[in-house]
Amino acid sequence: MSEDQRLTKRSEDFSAWYNEVVLRAELADYSPVRGCMVIRPRGYAIWELMQRALDDMLKATGHQNAYFPMLIPESFLAREAEHVEGFAPQTAVVTRAGGKELEEPLVLRPTSETIIYAMFAKWIQSYRDLPLLINQWANIVRWEKRTRLFLRTTEFLWQEGHTAHINEEEAETEARSILALYRRFMEEWMAMPVITGLKTESERFAGALRTYGCEALMQDNKALQAGTSHNLGQNFAKAFDVDYQTAAGQMDYVWNTSWGVSTRLVGALIMTHGDDKGLVLPPRLAPVQVMIVPIWKTDADRVAVLQVSHRVSEVLRESGLRVEVDDRDGMKPGAKYYQWELRGVPVRLEIGPRDVAEGQAILARRTGGKVPVKMDEISEFVNETLEMLQRSLLDSAKSRQAQNSVRDVTMDQLVELMAGKGGFAYGGFCGNAACEQRIKDETKATIRVIPDPDFQSERKPRKCVACGEAATTEAVWAKAY
RNA sequence: CGGGGCGUAGCGCAGCCCGGUAGCGCGCCUGCUUCGGGAGCAGGAGGUCGCCGGUUCGAGUCCGGCCGCCCCGACCA
Structure with a gap:
């Protein structure tokens, strides 16, 4: 199932x-x-x-x-x-x-x-x-x-x-x-x-x-x-x-x-x-930044847990966050976890009877990891967590981009790269449309950009990847959507 | 526009070869028990089998035509 x-x-x-x-x-x-x-x-x-x-x-x-x-x-x-x-x-x-x-x-x-x-x-x-x-x-x-x-x-x-x-x-x-x-x-x-x-x-x-x-x-x-x-x-x-x-x-x-x-x-x-569990949204663009999932067994638990959940939700909203409480009946907490993970919600707060008794909530990050948080620190902690998630998503996307970028490629490397794992390939370009076309024909990769200074390689490529003549510029190749 | 795949319940599929009362899982509805990582039991609703035509006593199944969608390529934010 x-x-x-x-x-x-x-x-x-x-x-x-x-x-x-x-x-x-x-x-x-x-x-x-x-x-x-x-x-x-x-x-x-x-x-x-x-x-x-x-x-x-x-x-x-x-x-x-x-x-x-x-x-x-x-x-x-x-x-x-x-x-x-x-x-x-x-x-x-x-x-x-x-x-x-x-x-x-x-x-x-x-x-x-x-x-x-x-x-x-x-x-x-x-x-x-x-x-x-x-x-x-x-x-x-x-x-x-x-x-x-x-x-x-x-x-x-x-x-x-x-x-x-x-x-x-x-x-x-x-x-x-x-x-x-x-x-x-x-x-x-x-x-x-x-x-x-x-x-x-x-x-x-x-x-x-x-x-x-x-x-x-x-x-x-x-x-x-x-x-x-x-x-x-x-x-x-x-x-x-x-x-x-x-x-x-x-x-x-x-x-x-x-x-x-x-x-x-x-x-x-x-x-x-996104990951294999579904959508992953950066907090600043997440329509729901925090989903609170209450957990209960008995009716008495239910009342107490829902009350605390809504109060936490109010506190977090007052701090400027987009928060919802998933109080749906007839769906087990685990099922809700999977659903909100699929939908990309950055932070989930689990609040059950034990947490209510201990004055805490369990905070689960969409990118992995659960940690208990004291109620009186919850606003500050959740806000910090969201900021941290925003940063770490950018960091990991940056390192993925860096890991999949190859500098100063030769034609052979370019062909091999594009036939295999792909990515950004930086190399020399003579500016000639015929060379661009030839590379496209042989690799299916196109020049995405002539990179701005922020992205140029430290050592400028000397020769055109395609013809071997003097490069007039550096170019970035990739297979494109 | 070429190549491939698929159209059967909301979703995923089996049934087609070999024609004979349309099925399974998930989801949905009702009730009870559950609830700390995808609940269990019982009962229930839901289908012009993509469309048109043909063959046949009888077509989801065989034949012909059409349409749609998805994926991969050529063209593009």
């Missing part, structure tokens, strides 16, 4: 494990429409916590929220040549509405650059209107061929920031500082280390001058692009006539950036911290 209830082990079949965690922890479910997903309350609560944290960070850096419509005239996409080429195959188009054919088809936004810059063109007249820093929380539709819960679905939720600046330097600073902001969010909130850097030409966003990315290494040693930030240059400004009068009285086009993270981050969280 308990055999049935066990998850597939990560080592047996990582994909099966991932799907089981998502479904059984009730984060999401499949929808009647192929490729779409329903985000269930337990999953949506995680996204809401992510949203709140990111929204605060973006507002603190001067960005304002707005909302632009989901339906975009098809002709808008076409105005920026590279952009339309990149997105046309993925768009869903409304051709019929109100009982008749539309004069112009409407695209369900695959991203909002076109509609937003069309509006920017109306709103920006003078250099005094710049910079314009806009963010929106929205849904997006991209007709993906192969979908996976949270990681790639036909419709998903995200935030997309769109900014307009007076010159290239300002736009570049914006794109880079958002990348840094994402990194900070991923490390401090998700406890997920990433490497940041520049995307190569082949992975650049359609219509951008430069694309930057945050890449995280999942437990199956595949990389997941967790966030992107683009310096769009003046491409969209020119396509949509976003011009303004400079201080000197000349007309000039603005410089734009756009950047986003999506509900994919929920998938990243699962694949970064």
Whole structure:
């Protein structure tokens, strides 16, 4: 019976494990429409916590929220040549509405650059209107061929920031500082280390001058692009006539950036911290941080234990924590333990008659270990434990990433690595697209980023992994989601 | 879009080869006993066997077609 209830082990079949965690922890479910997903309350609560944290960070850096419509005239996409080429195959188009054919088809936004810059063109007249820093929380539709819960679905939720600046330097600073902001969010909130850097030409966003990315290494040693930030240059400004009068009285086009993270981050969280018992949530993003499980035999025990449990819950809530009491009848404590472990709750407090008598509770950490805690120290102790868990999740994810990163690889090593265990492979790159393609063909690995200084190897690789000519830069390869 | 797998109760599956009253485990409902790591007993509810057609006295089972989902590859946040 308990055999049935066990998850597939990560080592047996990582994909099966991932799907089981998502479904059984009730984060999401499949929808009647192929490729779409329903985000269930337990999953949506995680996204809401992510949203709140990111929204605060973006507002603190001067960005304002707005909302632009989901339906975009098809002709808008076409105005920026590279952009339309990149997105046309993925768009869903409304051709019929109100009982008749539309004069112009409407695209369900695959991203909002076109509609937003069309509006920017109306709103920006003078250099005094710049910079314009806009963010929106929205849904997006991209007709993906192969979908996976949270990681790639036909419709998903995200935030997309769109900014307009007076010159290239300002736009570049914006794109880079958002990348840094994402990194900070991923490390401090998700406890997920990433490497940041520049995307190569082949992975650049359609219509951008430069694309930057945050890449995280999942437990199956595949990389997941967790966030992107683009310096769009003046491409969209020119396509949509976003011009303004400079201080000197000349007309000039603005410089734009756009950047986003999506509900994919929920998938990243699962694949970064989850274990064979299920979901493991970092405390700062756990919808329930502490689950109190009362234990009783007799009715008298039951009354006393529940009373203490609710009082502890109140005390912890007053200290700012998200706490619940699992007072369900007819389910044994052990069964509750397994269930909340599957659902990723960081800390569990077990309170039984013996604990009530001794003025204590048993604290169980999701990552392992039980310890008795005196009632009069419980608030402080639980808070400290949660902070410790948050730190230790980041630490162990960091060391896993470090252990699965190889520096200064040769072509042979790269081939062997990607055929075997995978991971991040750092090596020299000549900058030639042909070399990038050849490596992709031979290893199925792609360049995830040209790493930022924080992530570069101490000894710079001298030669290109593929051709052996002088390297112009270091690159990080991995098989990617 | 190619390769593989699977569609039978909410979930996981058996039954199909060899046609003859649709089953098992978990879950669910009721009651009693339980409760410190996935409870026990008793009773009960729940199915157009993915869809359409064919063969047959009779199809979950045989034949033909279609659809859907999952996994692996080519394309992507």
